[in-house]
Amino acid sequence: MNAFAERMKFPGHGLVVRAKEKWSAGDAMRKGIVDRDALQSIAERLIANRGSCWVETDMRAMMNPTRMKAIGETAVRFAAELGETCPVCGACWFRIIGTRSGLPCALCGWPTESIRSMERGCWNCSHVQYAPRPDGKQAEDPQHCGYCNP
Ligand SMILES: [Zn+2]
Ligand SMILES: [Zn+2]
Incomplete structure:
Protein backbone atom coordinates (compact mmCIF):
# COMPACT_ATOMS: atom_id res chain seq x y z
CA MET A 1 0.00 0.00 0.00
CA ASN A 2 2.95 2.33 0.47
CA ALA A 3 3.96 2.06 -3.16
CA PHE A 4 1.14 4.42 -3.99
CA ALA A 5 2.40 7.17 -1.71
CA GLU A 6 6.05 6.59 -2.59
CA ARG A 7 5.34 7.11 -6.24
CA MET A 8 4.11 10.60 -5.53
CA LYS A 9 7.45 11.83 -4.20
CA PHE A 10 6.27 14.90 -2.34
CA PRO A 11 6.72 17.74 -2.13
CA GLY A 12 7.29 19.90 -5.14
CA HIS A 13 5.71 18.38 -8.22
CA GLY A 14 2.54 18.89 -10.18
CA LEU A 15 0.03 16.14 -9.93
CA VAL A 16 -1.74 13.90 -12.37
CA VAL A 17 -5.06 12.35 -11.44
CA ARG A 18 -6.77 9.55 -13.30
CA ALA A 19 -9.03 6.62 -12.56
CA LYS A 20 -6.47 3.83 -12.64
CA GLU A 21 -2.73 3.33 -12.47
CA LYS A 22 -2.69 2.17 -16.07
CA TRP A 23 -4.26 4.64 -18.43
CA SER A 24 -6.59 3.16 -21.00
CA ALA A 25 -8.13 4.78 -24.06
CA GLY A 26 -11.06 7.01 -23.21
CA ASP A 27 -10.03 7.49 -19.60
CA ALA A 28 -10.17 10.99 -18.27
CA MET A 29 -6.86 12.31 -17.07
CA ARG A 30 -5.91 15.69 -15.65
CA LYS A 31 -2.36 16.93 -15.58
CA GLY A 32 -0.55 19.75 -13.88
CA ILE A 33 -2.96 20.14 -11.01
CA VAL A 34 -1.59 22.64 -8.55
CA ASP A 35 -4.41 23.53 -6.22
CA ARG A 36 -6.33 21.59 -3.65
CA ASP A 37 -9.86 22.43 -4.82
CA ALA A 38 -9.17 21.24 -8.36
CA LEU A 39 -7.55 18.09 -7.05
CA GLN A 40 -10.42 17.34 -4.69
CA SER A 41 -13.18 17.90 -7.24
CA ILE A 42 -11.44 15.71 -9.79
CA ALA A 43 -10.78 12.97 -7.26
CA GLU A 44 -14.37 13.06 -6.02
CA ARG A 45 -15.72 12.84 -9.56
CA LEU A 46 -13.46 9.91 -10.41
CA ILE A 47 -14.42 8.06 -7.25
CA ALA A 48 -18.11 8.67 -7.91
CA ASN A 49 -17.97 7.67 -11.57
CA ARG A 50 -15.26 5.05 -11.66
CA GLY A 51 -14.84 3.90 -8.08
CA SER A 52 -11.13 4.63 -8.03
CA CYS A 53 -8.56 7.31 -8.46
CA TRP A 54 -4.84 7.42 -8.94
CA VAL A 55 -2.55 10.33 -8.19
CA GLU A 56 1.02 10.77 -9.29
CA THR A 57 3.50 13.49 -10.01
CA ASP A 58 3.40 15.39 -13.24
CA MET A 59 6.64 14.86 -15.14
CA ARG A 60 6.11 18.04 -17.11
CA ALA A 61 5.92 20.09 -13.93
CA MET A 62 9.12 18.46 -12.70
CA MET A 63 10.87 19.74 -15.81
CA ASN A 64 9.61 23.24 -15.21
CA PRO A 65 10.81 25.11 -12.10
CA THR A 66 8.15 27.83 -12.49
CA ARG A 67 5.35 25.29 -12.48
CA MET A 68 6.88 23.51 -9.52
CA LYS A 69 6.82 26.72 -7.49
CA ALA A 70 3.16 27.25 -8.32
CA ILE A 71 2.09 24.06 -6.63
CA GLY A 72 0.35 25.00 -3.44
CA GLU A 73 1.12 23.46 -0.11
CA THR A 74 -2.54 22.62 0.41
CA ALA A 75 -2.58 20.67 -2.85
CA VAL A 76 0.41 18.68 -1.69
CA ARG A 77 -1.24 18.01 1.65
CA PHE A 78 -4.47 16.94 0.00
CA ALA A 79 -2.62 14.67 -2.41
CA ALA A 80 -0.93 13.03 0.57
CA GLU A 81 -4.44 12.50 1.96
CA LEU A 82 -5.47 10.84 -1.28
CA GLY A 83 -2.43 8.61 -0.93
CA GLU A 84 -3.70 7.18 2.38
CA THR A 85 -5.12 3.78 1.56
CA CYS A 86 -7.79 1.81 3.40
CA PRO A 87 -6.20 -1.08 5.34
CA VAL A 88 -9.21 -3.29 4.60
CA CYS A 89 -9.98 -2.84 0.90
CA GLY A 90 -6.99 -0.81 -0.32
ZN1 LIG B 1 -3.88 18.33 34.44
ZN1 LIG C 1 -12.03 0.29 2.51
Missing part, protein backbone atom coordinates in the same frame (compact mmCIF):
# COMPACT_ATOMS: atom_id res chain seq x y z
CA ALA A 91 -9.05 2.06 -1.76
CA CYS A 92 -7.26 5.38 -1.97
CA TRP A 93 -8.29 8.46 0.03
CA PHE A 94 -8.78 6.82 3.42
CA ARG A 95 -9.83 10.26 4.54
CA ILE A 96 -10.14 12.09 7.80
CA ILE A 97 -13.84 12.27 8.68
CA GLY A 98 -13.58 13.56 12.22
CA THR A 99 -11.52 14.04 15.33
CA ARG A 100 -11.71 12.79 18.89
CA SER A 101 -10.89 15.09 21.79
CA GLY A 102 -9.46 14.02 25.12
CA LEU A 103 -5.71 14.47 24.76
CA PRO A 104 -4.50 13.72 28.30
CA CYS A 105 -2.91 16.41 30.46
CA ALA A 106 0.85 15.92 30.72
CA LEU A 107 0.72 16.48 34.49
CA CYS A 108 -2.40 14.71 35.77
CA GLY A 109 -3.65 12.69 32.79
CA TRP A 110 -7.07 14.38 32.80
CA PRO A 111 -8.62 14.29 29.31
CA THR A 112 -8.51 17.83 27.88
CA GLU A 113 -10.58 19.37 25.09
CA SER A 114 -7.62 19.07 22.71
CA ILE A 115 -7.66 16.63 19.80
CA ARG A 116 -6.50 13.18 20.82
CA SER A 117 -6.84 11.29 17.56
CA MET A 118 -8.06 11.57 14.01
CA GLU A 119 -10.87 9.43 12.70
CA ARG A 120 -10.36 8.05 9.21
CA GLY A 121 -13.10 6.46 7.14
CA CYS A 122 -13.21 4.58 3.85
CA TRP A 123 -15.63 5.78 1.18
CA ASN A 124 -15.60 2.32 -0.37
CA CYS A 125 -16.09 -0.22 2.43
CA SER A 126 -17.01 2.12 5.32
CA HIS A 127 -14.11 0.92 7.45
CA VAL A 128 -13.33 3.41 10.24
CA GLN A 129 -10.09 3.61 12.15
CA TYR A 130 -8.56 6.00 14.66
CA ALA A 131 -5.16 7.37 13.80
CA PRO A 132 -2.73 9.30 15.98
CA ARG A 133 -2.44 13.07 15.63
CA PRO A 134 -0.29 13.98 12.63
CA ASP A 135 2.08 15.94 14.89
CA GLY A 136 2.61 12.97 17.22
CA LYS A 137 1.62 14.97 20.31
CA GLN A 138 0.54 12.59 23.09
CA ALA A 139 -0.06 14.91 26.04
CA GLU A 140 -1.40 18.42 26.52
CA ASP A 141 0.27 21.27 28.37
CA PRO A 142 -1.21 21.53 31.91
CA GLN A 143 -2.21 25.14 31.17
CA HIS A 144 -5.02 23.77 28.97
CA CYS A 145 -6.11 21.26 31.61
CA GLY A 146 -9.48 21.78 33.29
CA TYR A 147 -8.22 20.06 36.43
CA CYS A 148 -4.72 21.56 36.86
CA ASN A 149 -5.66 25.01 35.59
CA PRO A 150 -9.41 25.52 35.83
